[in-house]
Amino acid sequence: xxxxxxxxxxxxxxxxxxxxxxxxxxxxxxxxxxxxxxxxxxxxxxxxxxxxxxxxxxxxxxxxxxxxxxxxxxxxxxxxxxxxxxxxxxxxxxxxxxxxxxxxxxxxxxxxxxxxxxxxxxxxxx
Numbered sequence: 001x002x003x004x005x006x007x008x009x010x011x012x013x014x015x016x017x018x019x020x021x022x023x024x025x026x027x028x029x030x031x032x033x034x035x036x037x038x039x040x041x042x043x044x045x046x047x048x049x050x051x052x053x054x055x056x057x058x059x060x061x062x063x064x065x066x067x068x069x070x071x072x073x074x075x076x077x078x079x080x081x082x083x084x085x086x087x088x089x090x091x092x093x094x095x096x097x098x099x100x101x102x103x104x105x106x107x108x109x110x111x112x113x114x115x116x117x118x119x120x121x122x123x124x125x126x
Contacts, residue, residue: 007043009036010086011056013064014093023092029113032122034106036087043087047110047117054106057083060101064117
C-alpha cells in the first residue's frame with residue numbers, strides 16, 4: 001500500500017513583465033511516482049497530480065504566448081507574462097517557453113509512472 005505524497009501545487013501567471021529568475025527544475029519518475037526536482041528539493045507527486053499540473057501549466061504558458069503574439073502560438077520568447085509554479089507555498093517564476101518544456105516532461109513522466117503502476121498492480125486512483 002502506497003502513502004500518497006501530500007504536496008500542494010498550484011499554477012497561475014503574473015500580469016507584469018517576466019523577470020529572469022530561473023530555478024533549476026527537473027522531472028523524473030521513480031516507481032509509481034513522478035518526482036519534481038527544484039534546486040535541492042525532491043518533491044514526489046502522484047501521476048494524477050502530475051497530469052493535472054502538466055496540462056494546466058501547458059494551457060497557462062500557451063495563453064501567455066498567444067497574448068504576446070496577437071493570438072498566435074509562437075516560441076514564447078516575446079511573452080510579457082510568466083507562469084507561476086507554487087509548490088508547498090514557494091513560488092517560482094517560469095518563462096512560458098520553459099513552462100511548456102516542464103509541462104511536457106510532467107505529462108511524459110506521468111505516463112511512465114502510470115505504466116509502472118499497471119505492471120506492478122499498484123494502481124493509484126486519486
